[in-house]
Amino acid sequence: MNSRATRAFATQIVLGSLVALGAGGGLGFAIVDLRHDISVSANTARVLDQRIAETERRVAEIGGLVAAGQSPEVLEQRNQALALGLVPPAEARVVRVGVSVTDRLAANRKAEIFAAETGQTLVPVRFNLGGAPR
Amino acid sequence: MTARGFAHNLRLHLIAGAVVVSFAVVALRLVELHVLDREHYLSQIQDARHRVVADPARRGDILDARGDLLATTRTDLTLAIDPWALPEKVEAQKFATRKAAYETEQRAARAALADLLGVPAADLEAAYAPAWKTVPVAEDTEDDAADGRVRVRYVKFIEGVTEETFARILALRLPGKKDPVRIAGLTHERRFRRVYPHRDLAAHVLGYVNKEDVPSGGVEAYADRYLKGLSGWREIERDGKRTELAQFRQREVPAADGWNVVLSIDCAIQHIVEQEMGALVAKFNPAKATIIVSDARTGFLLALANHPTFDLNEFGTAPLEKQRNIAAADLVEPGSTFKIVTLAGALNEGLVTPATKFDCTLDSLVYNGKPRRFMRDDHRYDHPLTLAEVISHSSNIGTAQVGMLLGERRLYDYARAFGYGERSGYPLGREEPGLLADPARWSGIDITRIPAGYSIAATPLQIHYGMGVIASGGQLLRPQVIRQVLDASGEVVYSFRPAVRRTVIAPATAETMARMLQKVASPDGTAKAAAIPGFEIAGKTGTAQKLINGRYSERNHVGSFVGFFPASRPRVVVSVIVDDGHPPGGGTGYGAVVAVPSFRKVAEQLIQYLDIKPVAAPGSALAAIVPEGGRR
Numbered sequence: 001m002n003s004r005a006t007r008a009f010a011t012q013i014v015l016g017s018l019v020a021l022g023a024g025g026g027l028g029f030a031i032v033d034l035r036h037d038i039s040v041s042a043n044t045a046r047v048l049d050q051r052i053a054e055t056e057r058r059v060a061e062i063g064g065l066v067a068a069g070q071s072p073e074v075l076e077q078r079n080q081a082l083a084l085g086l087v088p089p090a091e092a093r094v095v096r097v098g099v100s101v102t103d104r105l106a107a108n109r110k111a112e113i114f115a116a117e118t119g120q121t122l123v124p125v126r127f128n129l130g131g132a133p134r
Numbered sequence: 135m136t137a138r139g140f141a142h143n144l145r146l147h148l149i150a151g152a153v154v155v156s157f158a159v160v161a162l163r164l165v166e167l168h169v170l171d172r173e174h175y176l177s178q179i180q181d182a183r184h185r186v187v188a189d190p191a192r193r194g195d196i197l198d199a200r201g202d203l204l205a206t207t208r209t210d211l212t213l214a215i216d217p218w219a220l221p222e223k224v225e226a227q228k229f230a231t232r233k234a235a236y237e238t239e240q241r242a243a244r245a246a247l248a249d250l251l252g253v254p255a256a257d258l259e260a261a262y263a264p265a266w267k268t269v270p271v272a273e274d275t276e277d278d279a280a281d282g283r284v285r286v287r288y289v290k291f292i293e294g295v296t297e298e299t300f301a302r303i304l305a306l307r308l309p310g311k312k313d314p315v316r317i318a319g320l321t322h323e324r325r326f327r328r329v330y331p332h333r334d335l336a337a338h339v340l341g342y343v344n345k346e347d348v349p350s351g352g353v354e355a356y357a358d359r360y361l362k363g364l365s366g367w368r369e370i371e372r373d374g375k376r377t378e379l380a381q382f383r384q385r386e387v388p389a390a391d392g393w394n395v396v397l398s399i400d401c402a403i404q405h406i407v408e409q410e411m412g413a414l415v416a417k418f419n420p421a422k423a424t425i426i427v428s429d430a431r432t433g434f435l436l437a438l439a440n441h442p443t444f445d446l447n448e449f450g451t452a453p454l455e456k457q458r459n460i461a462a463a464d465l466v467e468p469g470s471t472f473k474i475v476t477l478a479g480a481l482n483e484g485l486v487t488p489a490t491k492f493d494c495t496l497d498s499l500v501y502n503g504k505p506r507r508f509m510r511d512d513h514r515y516d517h518p519l520t521l522a523e524v525i526s527h528s529s530n531i532g533t534a535q536v537g538m539l540l541g542e543r544r545l546y547d548y549a550r551a552f553g554y555g556e557r558s559g560y561p562l563g564r565e566e567p568g569l570l571a572d573p574a575r576w577s578g579i580d581i582t583r584i585p586a587g588y589s590i591a592a593t594p595l596q597i598h599y600g601m602g603v604i605a606s607g608g609q610l611l612r613p614q615v616i617r618q619v620l621d622a623s624g625e626v627v628y629s630f631r632p633a634v635r636r637t638v639i640a641p642a643t644a645e646t647m648a649r650m651l652q653k654v655a656s657p658d659g660t661a662k663a664a665a666i667p668g669f670e671i672a673g674k675t676g677t678a679q680k681l682i683n684g685r686y687s688e689r690n691h692v693g694s695f696v697g698f699f700p701a702s703r704p705r706v707v708v709s710v711i712v713d714d715g716h717p718p719g720g721g722t723g724y725g726a727v728v729a730v731p732s733f734r735k736v737a738e739q740l741i742q743y744l745d746i747k748p749v750a751a752p753g754s755a756l757a758a759i760v761p762e763g764g765r766r
Binding site for chain 1: 207
């Protein structure tokens with residue numbers, strides 16, 4: 001066998017292998033980099049998904065707490081605890097007006113304005129808040 | 135001497151040979167991994183990394199007519215402990231000093247955790263005690279010993295931990311440490327849980343979802359197909375730390391959350407009714423009671439309250455007796471509230487007018503050739519009663535005579551047409567059809583009893599919707615609770631419309647009945663306390679003796695008042711039915727005593743809340759502020 005030809009063949013194998021290694025390595029690095037980017041993007045999306053789910057969970061929890069806090073029963077208890085004196089409207093406490101409301105309000109206002117001239121004395125209204133003793 | 139250098143023949147051959155051999159080895163290894171041992175390694179990967187994760191759908195909310203939450207879903211967590219994780223992690227520390235420091239840190243963390251959860255630290259320490267359990271030897275694959283003993287790796291510690299508490303656990307820091315501490319062996323499992331913010335409000339309407347996510351009764355069961363949604367799933371891979379590798383998500387079916395259901399029940403009206411129920415129970419201590427409020431024009435329920443009731447969040451501790459919706463599932467004799475059927479039937483057939491008079495001093499009357507003895511009236515009358523007086527005084531004798539005029543078959547047909555003896559179509563849960571025998575099976579005295587509401591049985595809902603026939607102008611309406619179904623974005627998926635079951639009587643008959651029923655709530659009627667000036671309260675009291683051990687009791691009664699207002703253009707129908715109420719001082723639980731006051735209190739508040747305008751007599755000043763409209 002020709003030694004020159006043998007050397008040339010061996011050199012080609014070595015060089016070919018080196019080129020193949022280099023190309024394969026480069027391709028490998030590119031793929032790894034690509035997959036890394038995909039992984040980072042996917043994990044970012046997953047984390048965002050988790051945060052959205054977590055936010056939705058908190059919203060649902062707070063929504064439930066708000067609903068419970070606005071329950072008529074709870075509001076009534078707070079009304080009592082804070083002595084706000086709020087009472088549900090009842091027909092017995094309502095004065096129904098048979099005439100025009102505008103005329104009635106105007107008449108009341110006029111009565112207040114001209115009270116001094118006509119010599120009438122207005123009695124100031126006293127509010128008894130929360131059923132507190134007078 | 136010739137320089138041999140790099141390209142020396144032997145060296146070249148060696149290098150080339152080494153390269154070829156290296157590639158060959160790699161290739162062989164690849165063949166071994168990917169071809170020969172493929173199944174083995176794939177199954178390992180599948181077991182270790184591959185998972186199918188369920189993505190449960192969130193159950194939709196139940197909202198009241200104003201959009202307030204009646205039932206919602208939130209997540210909570212179950213904390214569990216792997217008792218062996220701690221000794222394994224301690225063992226993994228290389229140095230004795232580190233082991234001691236790690237143990238000290240973990241002990242402090244556990245103490246802080248117990249403090250945060252509000253549980254005794256000793257309980258937590260007990261859960262961390264390593265333990266073994268016995269399994270069949272064939273299942274003992276934990277180690278090579280195959281002795282039938284495996285480590286207990288899961289000890290459930292606490293359920294119902296809120297998201298807020300869990301966030302604080304994750305952020306738990308020990309003094310002097312910058313980063314949150316990771317508590318060894320602590321695992322968590324998140325799951326959806328149904329909560330009812332208003333607790334026992336409308337309990338029998340809503341129903342509940344149990345811990346196995348199975349709906350039980352009420353809207354929860356009936357509207358389950360809308361509420362439950364569709365769970366999803368996804369195939370994932372995890373790394374060695376059990377963190378999902380999101381890039382390897384393979385197939386994914388996202389969950390579709392359940393739709394929201396809007397009810398006709400109004401939270402405020404329900405509260406008014408339940409508050410009154412509480413007052414009624416405190417005063418009369420009844421065995422059972424029901425208050426029902428519905429829209430007179432559509433039949434939609436605005437409120438339904440029962441006694442006894444229960445807290446929906448504590449359904450596990452409520453006996454089944456309390457969970458039964460007695461408005462639909464219990465039968466009572468309607469008593470005098472049934473008289474509207476007899477009188478409306480006779481009026482509708484043209485057999486009588488409001489002015490037709492009846493001798494209510496009779497003890498018996500011949501019917502079909504035989505004398506029939508009447509039930510006695512509570513009062514003696516010195517003059518014949520008109521039909522209007524028969525109803526306002528609730529005369530059993532007068533009503534029985536009207537029943538005789540109508541005849542057994544027509545009375546039966548009208549009773550059926552008013553909804554007695556058949557299910558009303560109430561959609562939520564079990565409903566009794568009631569008891570109304572065919573006339574062929576009536577006894578001789580039934581024609582004197584049934585017209586007055588005895589010898590039959592009905593549910594409170596049937597009694598309520600029977601009165602609804604008068605209020606609606608002659609139509610029997612179907613009880614409905616669900617108004618709309620909304621998707622997650624709030625778009626209306628389905629709207630429920632009022633449903634008329636049948637036309638029972640002519641509108642003119644209904645109007646005549648309404649006017650006569652107004653007299654019941656007048657100073658001459660049996661329910662004078664029900665009157666609210668200006669609001670035309672129409673209704674009928676009922677007092678039925680309870681049948682106990684086959685005999686009518688003199689001490690146990692079902693007292694009721696079923697009414698609507700304003701009579702000339704009805705807005706709401708309200709029923710108060712009190713089973714075995716005991717008035718303070720030992721009186722009889724007449725409808726006028728136990729039910730009428732509650733009716734009035736509920737009606738007064740409904741007037742304000744629903745902004746129902748007073749109806750003035752023609753020509754009065756109030757007519758100026760009464761809006762036009764209404765049915766009649």
